[in-house]
Amino acid sequence: MILTVTLNPSVDRALEVDALIRGEVLRAADSHIDPGGKGVNVSRALLANGVRSTAVVPTGGAEGEQLVDLLNAEGVDLLSVPIAGRTRSNITLAEPDGTVTKINEAGPVLSDAEFAQVSKAVLDAAANADWVVICGSLPPGPSIDAFADLCSRLVGAGSRLAVDSSGPALLAGVAAGAALVKPNREELAEAVGAEPATLGDVIEACRRLRAAGAGAVLASLGADGAILVDADGVLAGVSPVSVPRSTVGAGDALLAGFLSAGARGAAALTEGLAWGAAAVSLPGSRMPTPADLDRTHVRVTPDPDPSRPLHS
Ligand SMILES: Nc1ncnc2c1ncn2[C@@H]1O[C@H](COP(=O)(O)OP(=O)(O)OP(=O)(O)O)[C@@H](O)[C@H]1O
Ligand SMILES: O=P(O)(O)OC[C@@]1(O)O[C@H](CO)[C@@H](O)[C@@H]1O
Numbered sequence: 001m002i003l004t005v006t007l008n009p010s011v012d013r014a015l016e017v018d019a020l021i022r023g024e025v026l027r028a029a030d031s032h033i034d035p036g037g038k039g040v041n042v043s044r045a046l047l048a049n050g051v052r053s054t055a056v057v058p059t060g061g062a063e064g065e066q067l068v069d070l071l072n073a074e075g076v077d078l079l080s081v082p083i084a085g086r087t088r089s090n091i092t093l094a095e096p097d098g099t100v101t102k103i104n105e106a107g108p109v110l111s112d113a114e115f116a117q118v119s120k121a122v123l124d125a126a127a128n129a130d131w132v133v134i135c136g137s138l139p140p141g142p143s144i145d146a147f148a149d150l151c152s153r154l155v156g157a158g159s160r161l162a163v164d165s166s167g168p169a170l171l172a173g174v175a176a177g178a179a180l181v182k183p184n185r186e187e188l189a190e191a192v193g194a195e196p197a198t199l200g201d202v203i204e205a206c207r208r209l210r211a212a213g214a215g216a217v218l219a220s221l222g223a224d225g226a227i228l229v230d231a232d233g234v235l236a237g238v239s240p241v242s243v244p245r246s247t248v249g250a251g252d253a254l255l256a257g258f259l260s261a262g263a264r265g266a267a268a269l270t271e272g273l274a275w276g277a278a279a280v281s282l283p284g285s286r287m288p289t290p291a292d293l294d295r296t297h298v299r300v301t302p303d304p305d306p307s308r309p310l311h312s
Helices: 038-050 061-074 113-125 143-154 167-177 185-194 199-211 252-261 265-280
Strands: 002-006 010-016 028-038 053-059 077-082 087-095 100-103 131-135 161-164 216-220 226-230 233-240 299-302
Touching: 002 038, 010 061, 010 100, 010 113, 028 038, 028 061, 028 161, 038 053, 038 061, 038 131, 053 061, 053 113, 061 077, 061 161, 077 113, 077 185, 087 113, 131 143, 131 252, 143 161, 143 167, 143 265, 161 167, 161 185, 161 252, 167 185, 185 199, 185 216, 199 216, 199 233, 216 252, 226 265
Parallel strands: 002 053, 002 131, 010 087, 053 077, 131 161
Antiparallel strands: 010 028, 087 100, 216 226, 226 233, 233 299
16 A cells, blocks of 8 residues: 655646636636645556555645545545645646646645644554655645654654655655655756756766665656666656646656556656656646556666756
């Protein structure tokens, strides 16, 4: 069982518009509502592909009830911790060429007592989990020290921890000794204080995160694919998408696919890239099912040319 933790989940509203024009009334050609938040998406993707997962989410207010209803409707196994604040609602504006504009709320304040309750739920459930996967932004409230403490306690208790977050939360996961971190290009740049221009820059940044405590680094690079740096070496992979529809949740699908296939080696990276590419071809933050997956276009190679420039 893979336990996911989304401290700041959301109800995701995706609107498809012909073109994004500031100051105009835009008419949506189509709209979708999905349960959202990065860990929630990892659980949804795993479930859609027959992998057991439980999602821990703090929920509150009308949107919190809606999120629980949406997740129950999909059959996601939930550990919902009630909070006083209102679960956020995040907006996606998707244009026909695949350009996505996202507006994410900060999310409700999580009080110290509420964070302690969520942490207890996570630590209790972690005992039966193959992985504990903490994803997404931290909501207002919990200090970075409190978050770092949760990561350290999980690692100390023997859990295999994966962290997909940004800024101080990503670094806290690294320092706690997470077995895996999954930064995207911007998160990696922020973590090492340098914008990568080539695959070599990405590999060097991943090595720095490993030296700082992470076991493995899976760096997602949008249309440039992904790089895996772990104790076995370096792998690079790409999976071209002919008609990108929405990149929202692609990183979550990549992580879910990678974990589902054992989180190690070319087979796991291939699986992650197939799930990521499939998510990009689907609207909103819809997660791929087995019928959406096509592994034939995925290319994974060891020790890629470090001078290869990044495009996206
Ligand atoms: N335009 C694209 N074309 C092909 N594949 C893509 C594209 N965008 C994303 N992907 C695939 O999805 C994976 C994750 O994308 P990205 O690096 O954008 O993740 P992310 O920023 O974490 O996404 P999110 O936070 O929305 O889940 C990439 O590694 C790649 O495999
Ligand atoms: O604000 P965060 O927590 O960084 O990201 C939240 C979010 O953008 O991430 C998911 C896609 O990865 C969406 O379902 C959700 O709206």
